[in-house]
Amino acid sequence: MGMFSLTQELAIDLGTANTLIIYNGKVVVDEPSIVALDVHTGRLVAIGHQARQMHEKTNPNIKTIRPLKEGVIADFNATELMLRGMIKKVKTSGSLFAPSLRMVICIPSGSTNVEIRAVRDSAEHAGGREVYMIYEPMAAALGAGLDVEAPEGNMIIDIGGGTSEIACISLGGIVCSESINV
DSSP, rough: OOTTOEEEEEEEOOOSEEEEEEETTTTEEEEEEEEEEEEETOOOOHHHHHHHHTTTSSOOOOOOOOOTTTTTEEEEEHHHHHHHHHHHHOOOOOOSSOOOEEEEEOOOOTTHHHHHHHHHOOOOOOOOOOOOEEHHHHHHHHTTTOOOSSSSSSEEEOSSEEEEEEEEEEEEEEEEEEEEEE
């Protein structure tokens, strides 16, 4: 991406415990996956670390929500608000125009079509123009530098805060996988 690029590329790991956003090869956002909302208006009050500090310590007009349960979206609106807020925390080079967002988002390998659509819709509503999905074990294998196209098997164990996944990868695909809720 050049200095005058109107496209911003983000890699997002929506986790049950924490959400990570990577920009230009660096983790720029590592925040707890929690939001604080005004009970009466539904307006976002805080996200991430600030919202976690409010968890179970707030006044009755503010509620905290963990929008992801067992690796998938449990509250669509809260996830969208959380994504928007975390994307705003990404510092990019100063430009006059809002960049077009290209996102790659990790999803659990056992996700249903409805759950995948919910993640895609949340990302699009948060400003993503191009949204790509990759299964978490495949992302872990690529991140570890494994040749996933090779005609050999690789076992990947992705340990997360809410869900851990074990998968066998060969010839560019996930041969088998199992998710375990922790």
